[in-house]
Amino acid sequence: MTIQQIKQRFGIIGNSEGLNRAIDIASQVAPTDLSVLITGESGSGKEAMPQIIHQLSARKHNQYIAVNCGAIPEGTIDSELFGHEKGSFTGAHDSRKGYFEVADGGTIFLDEVAELPTQTQARLLRVLESGEFLKVGSSKVLKTNVRIVAATNVNIPEAIRNNKFREDLYYRLNTVPIEVPPLRNRKGDIHLIFRKFASDFAEKYKMPSIHLTPDAVKLLEKYRWPGNVRQLKNVTEQISVIEQEKEITAHTLLKYLPENSEKSLPILYTGDQEGMSERDILYKVLFEMKKDVTDLKKIVFQVINSDSAVGKHEENEQVIERLYGEPKSPSKVNFDKLQITESIDNHEQKAYETANDIADDMEEYQEVESEESLSISETEKRLIKKALEKHHGKRKNASEDLGISERTLYRKIKEYEIEQ
Secondary structure (H helix, E strand, C coil), rough: CCCCHHHHHHCCCCCCCCHHHHHHHHHHHCCCCCEEECCCCCCCCCCCCHHHHHHCCCCCCCEEEEEEEHHCCCCCHHHHHHCCCCCCCCCCCCECCCCCCCCCEEEEEECCCHEEEEEHHHHHHHHHHHHHEECEECEEEEEHHHHHHECCCCCHHHHCCCCCCHHHHHHHHEEEECCCCCHHCCCHHHHHHHHHHHHHHHCCCCCCCCCEEEHHHHHHCCCCCCCCHHHHHHHHHHHHHHHCCCCHHHHHHHHCCCCCCCCCCCCCCCCCCCCCCHHHHHHHHHHHHHHHHHHHHHHHHHCCCCCCCCCHHHHHHHHHHHHCCCCCHHHHHCCCCCHHHHHHHHHHHHHHHHHHHHHHHHHHHHHHHHHHHHHHHHHHHHHHHHHHHHCCCCCHHHHHHCCCHHHHHHHHHHHHHHCC
């Protein structure tokens, strides 16, 4: 089956190189039983890949189960995946089969796999290695023949460094990696997907389909789409329902595109900052300032002890170019020894003043940060209480209203000791 035929069968729109590559890998790995890890940003369409893998495999006539690991509370995730015996915990009135037992011979898609608790990760690793698992509250070892396809929008290597994900599980899941590109890297596909959504909503709501003017198309393709395809679908539906005029201009479209929330704060150091804390960066700046002062002193020393001009020394020229941003010819460096010395003193004094200012700012920042942290915690606690009251204690509805997973809400309720 060709890539184009796969797209038509599974309703995938787009011709970008990254998308075609992901589909190609999925189709090639489908006939095997290898574990697959799908990575990509939230809303980029990762859920289509496990369906391709399952439907093009020998397991296509058996069960396919998609599990959102982030939506299941931590206390019940083991029971959902592996089943439980009667009386194994409060509320376990009957024994129950888990997904791994039900999907024997088929495929399980574990979405948001990085949200799994550490204990569950260990159980999952055993299934991947031997096909064996235990029900909650049972000592009887069961066997299953399930293919696992996992997906995440989390940086797994970083999660491993933070001890939030098992390294051995990562390598077992990541036998074949598939990366689904974000929508902003598929600019040529954005308008195609918009038109498909517009057509679908026109049919759904029995109204004429909307279309974009050329300037609106440019704006559509220029926008970053942090929510990816899911956000594009949401925006298309809003415009289809609300706008009476079906020709959408850039001015109209702009009203439905939220402002980019990414922070663009000024920074002191623009070098390689990966793995560096704020304090490390500040120290780096101070050390470089100290080096500048030392270099200037070196030039003064040479001027005082030599009759030659500063610019005649190649090393001095390089120092001056770094300090002032442009080469200085001998004719341009015509200041007397006293002026140079005063300049050095001023420069050094300013460097130390700047260092003191930075230290003061850091102390003030830490105090404000501490106050803000307390304020944010209180605000979060208050919002969770309101959401639970609004939905009469129903965690699923409250978590959707808050925009977080049900498992995260469950953890926050325990953390803040919220009574229901």
